[in-house]
Amino acid sequence: MTTFDKYPPPPRFGETYAGLKTIIEAVPIGIIVFDETEEVVYANDLAERLFAKRLKPDGPTIRCGDFIDCGNRHRDPRGCGYSPDCPTCPLLRAIRSALAAEALNPVQTGEAPIARDPGFEPMWVKYRVRPVQLDTERIAVMAIDDLTEQKQAEAEAEKLRAHLAQSQKIESVGRLAGGVAHEFNNKLMIILGYIELVMNQIDLASPLQEDLSAIQDAALKSVDLVKKLLAFAQKQTVLPEVLDLNRKISGIMSMLEYLIGERIVLIWKPSADLWRIQIDPSQIDQLLINLALNSRDAIAGTGTLTIGTQNIHKQNLSAEGGENAVPGDYVQLLVRDDGCGMTPEIRHTLFEPFFTTKPVGQGTGLGLSAVYGIVSQNRGFIRVESSPAQGATFRIYLPRAEGTGKSTRDYTAPVRTSIPERGKxxxxxxxxxxxxxxxxxxxxxxxxxxxxxxxxxxxxxxxxxxxxxxxxxxxxxxxxxxxxxxxxxxxxxxxxxxxxxxxxxxxxxxxxxxxxxxxxxxxxxxxxxxxxxxxxxxxxxxx
CATH class of the missing domain: 3.40.50.2300 (Response regulator)
Structure with a gap:
């Protein structure tokens, strides 16, 4: 028996009462009525369609959690209203507040996610609950809107804002890294230059040669760090040429196998008829070496590392991820491992320079930031898929090269061994x-x-x-x-x-x-x- 059936129309309303019921059934908002026992006694057509329920006059009693398929109602055998989560449920609290006091309470309003049963789509609702006194019985009338699409749009907008903020942060750090690398490079040049001058002036048998060599080695290792900073800042010196990525990767597979060790199986899956790309070949070496070492460190014991390539047409390139992806044709370089994976928090800061999950002294935190810089410098982008204990997949997208594929390396004149002319x-x-x-x-x-x-x-x-x-x-x-x-x-x-x-x-x-x-x-x-x-x-x- 619904509220309309329980309370017959007052004589002065006459036939308009049936019309009022029709109007409530047709309003573009869900209406649910609860009696003093918190049972649903009426739901208009939109509310029933919203939650895929149909109330029957002779059907069993149904409570709020049963009507909206709340997943928390199963946590107690007595059902909705008795679960440990029910006291904090905003919908149930609003209903109880409306039914509690003798005097009419103000309207209870709010927005809330509904913890629905497994298999049901997550749902956000906006609710307004008002107490109504009918003769001797008090009821609670809930107006409810579906905010799911709005919340999804807001979440997507927030995701894009977060991507923008992260991109701006990386860009700012990149500018700083480039400036630091430029100044540090000059200092290294001075150190290495004067070391070389001194080494050329002293006897090869001098004990100072060994000491100077140790200083020189340390400075050269610092040069490698500077290169990684410059790669992240997208200011690394490059000599791009049009190349076949499959052939380039095939040429360094033995080196990669040596780097990752015998405990990890390296799988190579080249795609046929792969488009050419334009990039400095040494940057492909840097990309794969850094990613291979990252995968090696993520795999405890034995595991697999898969490297693959694929043509990606612009119509197959979705816009998800929020990267600065420009529509066009790309060549995808895939690097996948079955290592420990990473949390969303780690994934969010993955490409920041000096960020590392390794113990102190075991990593510089510049490997993946260099990967990011190289890809960005070549007008590409990266997508990362990973979760704890599920490994990680890096998808690098590099633009398809235009033209005939001829090399674009710099002109190099033949080196002569003539003595420099005096007076130049x-x-x-x-x-x-x-x-x-x-x-x-x-x-x-x-x-x-x-x-x-x-x-x-x-x-x-x-x-x-x-x-x-x-x-x-x-x-x-x-x-x-x-x-x-x-x-x-x-x-x-x-x-x-x-x-x-x-x-x-x-x-x-x-x-x-x-x-x-x-x-x-x-x-x-x-x-x-x-x-x-x-x-x-x-x-x-x-x-």
């Missing part, structure tokens, strides 16, 4: 005074005449005022007053015949710089050895 003049521009002094010393010891300038404006002034010929401009790229690229434009306009050699930890536009086939232009990556510097200078001057 080099204009050296470097804003780090210590590094400026080091490079000047090296060049002068190799019988070059060196004019030095600590900034671009001073160098440009020397070019304008010095009437003597200047054969080579050796300049840093990143300087505070005027960058090296701008300086070169001004200098070559005044002296078109001058040769140019850039030196930096990273050029600002590697692709355009390395694609120039100008034999009078060279690039030297810091930190460089003395022989590398002298050979590059000699090559350009002899061209």
């Amino acid at each position: 003049t080099i204009l050296l521009v470097e804003d780090d005074q210590s590094l400026l002094g080091l490079v000047k010393t090296i060049l002068e010891r190799h019988e070059y005449s060196v004019i030095s300038a600590a900034n671009s404006r001073k160098a440009l002034k020397l070019v304008k005022e010095d009437p003597d010929p200047i054969h080579l401009l050796l300049t840093d790229i990143f300087m505070p007053d005027m960058d090296g690229l701008t300086l070169v434009k001004h200098v070559t306009a005044l002296r078109p015949e001058i040769k140019v050699l850039y030196m930096s930890a990273y050029p600002p536009d590697t692709r355009s710089l390395t694609q120039r086939k100008d034999p009078a232009l060279g690039y030297l990556r810091k930190p460089f050895a003395i022989d590398d510097l002298v050979t590059k200078v000699r090559t350009l001057l002899d061209t």
